Amino acid sequence: MVQKLYQRLDPPLYTLDESYFHSDFLRITKYCRDELSPTMEGLLQIISKEEASRVYSFPVFTDEFCRRFLDELDHFERLDLPKGRPNTMNNTGILLAELGFDDHFMNRFREHYLQPLSALLYPEWTGSSGLDSHRSHIVTYDATGPTDRTDVGLSTHFDNAEVTLNVSLGKEYSDGELYFGEMKGVVVSNPRLYPYYHKIGRGVIHRGQHMHGAMDITDGTRYNIIVWMRSSSVRNKLCPRCDQSPTLIPFEGYGDGFTKQ
Ligand SMILES: O=C(O)CCC(=O)C(=O)O
Numbered sequence: 522m523v524q525k526l527y528q529r530l531d532p533p534l535y536t537l538d539e540s541y542f543h544s545d546f547l548r549i550t551k552y553c554r555d556e557l558s559p560t561m562e563g564l565l566q567i568i569s570k571e572e573a574s575r576v577y578s579f580p581v582f583t584d585e586f587c588r589r590f591l592d593e594l595d596h597f598e599r600l601d602l603p604k605g606r607p608n609t610m611n612n613t614g615i616l617l618a619e620l621g622f623d624d625h626f627m628n629r630f631r632e633h634y635l636q637p638l639s640a641l642l643y644p645e646w647t648g649s650s651g652l653d654s655h656r657s658h659i660v661t662y663d664a665t666g667p668t669d670r671t672d673v674g675l676s677t678h679f680d681n682a683e684v685t686l687n688v689s690l691g692k693e694y695s696d697g698e699l700y701f702g703e704m705k706g707v708v709v710s711n712p713r714l715y716p717y718y719h720k721i722g723r724g725v726i727h728r729g730q731h732m733h734g735a736m737d738i739t740d741g742t743r744y745n746i747i748v749w750m751r752s753s754s755v756r757n758k759l760c761p762r763c764d765q766s767p768t769l770i771p772f773e774g775y776g777d778g779f780t781k782q
């Protein structure tokens with residue numbers, strides 16, 4: 522519906538092109554995909570390990586791409602169209618499928634680049650099907666608008682995803698770091714939070730069930746691309762939201778990432 526009504530500002534942006542990527546990202550993903558026998562140890566030599574367990578970061582997009590993407594999002598936000606929101610926790614934010622980013626951008630981004638990388642880092646979460654669907658959105662936090670209508674941060678949660686990639690687009694803001702706790706359901710005697718500070722164009726990857734949240738920004742606006750990636754072989758066994766064996770009903774499209782044979 523929105524896709525039909527929306528006039529794109531920068532139509533070529535909707536087709537993934539390698540020029541959007543930072544050269545390090547191309548090198549890292551080439552290693553995961555094309556190396557004869559890539560290993561997790563080999564990959565860990567070329568990405569950064571963050572303080573929280575099994576959380577990693579690496580450059581993803583060029584600054585130029587981030588600017589173009591923000592311009593497109595600004596253009597979309599200015600239009601008075603009926604818009605969906607990423608989830609029940611957000612007042613604001615943008616669903617990228619609604620704009621039409623799935624067909625020629627996000628599908629290839631997940632299949633060709635993020636799946637081979639995730640399979641090395643989190644084999645137990647990619648499973649035999651691999652990450653075969655996704656849901657992607659933009660989280661927007663704005664400390665300049667009315668606080669009853671704009672978000673400034675996000676409380677602790679786990680994602681409806683097996684693996685999540687989170688890439689900062691900017692713009693300019695103060696505070697607002699991402700933080701990680703333990704995996705869902707894990708209780709420790711000395712709970713700690715591990716911060717991650719976003720950098721423009723850089724992505725952080727983590728397991729969807731790793732509890733996390735975003736501290737409030739105190740100034741400016743913050744935009745991030747979030748890709749929630751799902752593995753049907755993993756979630757068909759155990760629903761990541763309710764921890765039960767799921768009862769599957771036929772659905773057009775990806776549903777919530779489950780499959781029914
Ligand atoms: O704002 C962030 O960096 C985190 C957003 C997030 O965790 C989510 O949208 O699931």
Ligand SMILES: [Fe+2]
Pocket residue numbers: 678679680733
């Ligand atoms: Fe999240």
